[in-house]
Amino acid sequence: MARIPAPERRDALVEAALRVVSRRGIAQATTRAIVAEAGMSLASFHYAFDSRDELIDELITTVVAREQHAVIPEPVPGGDLREILEAGLLRYFEHLRGDPEHEQAMLELTHYALRSPERHPLAVAQYARYAELAAHSLEIAASHAGTTWDRPMEQVARVLVAFTDGLTITWLVDRDDDAARAVAHAAADALSRMAEPR
Amino acid sequence: MARIPAPERRDALVEAALRVVSRRGIAQATTRAIVAEAGMSLASFHYAFDSRDELIDELITTVVAREQHAVIPEPVPGGDLREILEAGLLRYFEHLRGDPEHEQAMLELTHYALRSPERHPLAVAQYARYAELAAHSLEIAASHAGTTWDRPMEQVARVLVAFTDGLTITWLVDRDDDAARAVAHAAADALSRMAEPR
DNA sequence: GTGCGACTGGGACGACCGTCCCACTTCGGT
């Protein structure tokens, strides 16, 4: 096997772990499965990481830091706030449809982190990151629509995160595209009513 | 040990399994942990069930059939539709706050079912049940408010389920009561705009 | 009361888990 410095091997293992979690779930993401996915031997795993827990923690941290599927990157030309928000939510939905396993993996990682006190902060950080991305999108949306949020943006962002999450889980279960679009429509409606014309 | 007929033992094991899953997560719901919770010996498990998978399947089926935390059981006297819906969502939120582990367990069971093709229908049935309960609540709400839904109720119910789920996960992560109430408010707002005066 | 089917308990099985050990190979600095 090619000789790879430990730091690079850590990265490769994290990527392999993400693929395994996405494809088979976190319960199946054993050291052996991850190592096989990365094409390494078992010893290389514990040369790069002290433990599986350490890898999972780094996986969550990495994937959260990388998260960028901003809900509203490009505004609808000439649209009002509600239309811009809905377009953003639909854009997220298309992202979800394109890679359902990734969002499923993110959700599983959240629940995994939620189960142990020392990992709970990772889940909190994950959703704080979501809220940050949501706030950024909302800022752009309001600016393009010429409106101002009628309460602290963090609160609006939290609502958007909740709506997005609800859309995700329900669609992952029933794969009902029309229903998901209805959720996006309703969510955009509710959010747009949290703003006032500037 | 007391002699218990197999059918009753099945029930007791399902109840014990639910407690274990709620308290420690489905990954920790091993045959030994469940049997210890139920105060039985390991052999009794496989006398009542062919396999752990069979128990988990029955656990999901049972707990879904029992699910009843209707979102809007009692209408607000004199309130309009939006207020009734918000009161119902807040009622659900109080239920969630009272037993967070149960909702966390339900979510974990969903993700567990989602991971194997033969169990996927269980998750679909779970969310179909949620939608059924939601539809029932919406029916009551609309009737008390003197309004009619402007689209098939199943669609409105699906949106309510998504909103409820989003509220649940985000609150389970950050335990932010005010944020959850804001989600309830926004969700009620969006839903109420899917109805017209009768 | 006796027999037979229902139920119980303890112990064992093979498989798989995370982790570790150690002899070996390769590489970069001198």
Next chain:
DNA sequence: ACCGAAGTGGGACGGTCGTCCCAGTCGCAC
């Protein structure tokens, strides 16, 4: 050229998992 550090591979460890076996015990129909 060499030497220590860095990286590699295979195999083994103890532990836990789901499952199974079997000798034993209970309760009920006759």
